[in-house]
Amino acid sequence: MxxxxxxxxxxxxxxxxxxxxxxxxxxxxxxxxxxxxxxxxxxxxxxxxxxxxxxxxxxxxxxxxxxxxxxxxxxxxxxxxxxxxxxxxxxxxxxxxxxxxxxxxxxxxxxxxWAEGDCLHDHWNFDYYEAQPEVVPPARRFKELPVEKRLDACRTLFSFLEETARAGYVAVDLYDASILYDFKRGRTTICDIDLFRKTPLVNTAGEGYYGSERFKAPEEYILGAAVDERTNVFTLGALLFSFFGNFTPAERQRCYDEKRFVSIAAFSAGWEEAVRQGT
Missing domain, CATH: 3.30.200.20 (Phosphorylase Kinase; domain 1)
Known part of the structure; x- marks a missing residue:
């Protein structure tokens, strides 16, 4: 504040x-x-x-x-x-x-x-966490969960974004503050989709387009660029990076440039295959 x-x-x-x-x-x-x-x-x-x-x-x-x-x-x-x-x-x-x-x-x-759970980007508590370093924020608690529990949360996001695409929407401004995680029940909830938009969609605001800079795709900075399901792929990829490790900007960019799937369904299939192979 x-x-x-x-x-x-x-x-x-x-x-x-x-x-x-x-x-x-x-x-x-x-x-x-x-x-x-x-x-x-x-x-x-x-x-x-x-x-x-x-x-x-x-x-x-x-x-x-x-x-x-x-x-x-x-x-x-x-x-x-x-x-x-x-x-x-x-x-x-x-x-x-x-x-x-x-x-x-x-x-x-x-x-x-009402949905039980903790927000994975509760920015309103950041001052409190700084003053009380012994308190573990939800984002850190989530990253410390066993891999299988985090994978379950990811599957929920894949499923939700596949449904978003089927309904003809782009997940504008989806980021970790849009996600609740119930640590007792292992349940993931999406709590804010206010800015999701119907397709076809173009960026009408240039660099000022909606969204957190940590999760915005390149087209979300370019005036007149198409914003579509591949944008959702980028956003979800950025979320998965945040769930499973710390990567340099160069490493993130290389994956986005070389491995952005054409759809959430294709991304999901590739993700599950990589999980099965243990990579």
């Missing part, structure tokens, strides 16, 4: 977070007890964990004046509305499940079923 920005602290049940200005959360309190809030992102959304007494929900709200947003509240609302079709079109057991979505005054709200 940028501490130089003027802000107010909001306390809702067990969760505290900051906004630029106060807001009415009576609509949220009417749903249940708020036990967690996620406000430190640049999308303009704030997400909440809410216990209704019967079940837990993950509730995403757009239209509030957040501290880290790179868009206006109105743009955040339009973006979240547009994302609802994506969650309805892509059906996969590893994807967080959309329950319903609706306006609340100037806000727009999406309700999902």
């Amino acid at each position: 940028n501490k130089n920005k003027a802000s107010v602290t909001v306390q809702l049940d067990d969760a505290a977070f900051s906004l630029k200005r106060p807001a009415d959360f009576s609509w949220l309190s009417s749903i249940g007890r708020v036990f967690q809030a996620f406000s430190q992102n640049d999308s303009g959304n704030i997400s909440f964990g809410v216990d209704t007494g019967k079940e837990k929900l993950f509730i995403k709200a757009a239209g509030l004046e957040t501290l880290e947003s790179v868009c206006t509240p109105q743009e955040a609302v339009e973006n979240l509305k547009a994302a609802m079709e994506v969650y309805e079109d892509i059906r996969h057991p590893a994807l967080i499940r959309l329950r319903r979505h609706y306006p609340v005054g100037n806000l727009y709200v999406a309700e999902f079923g």
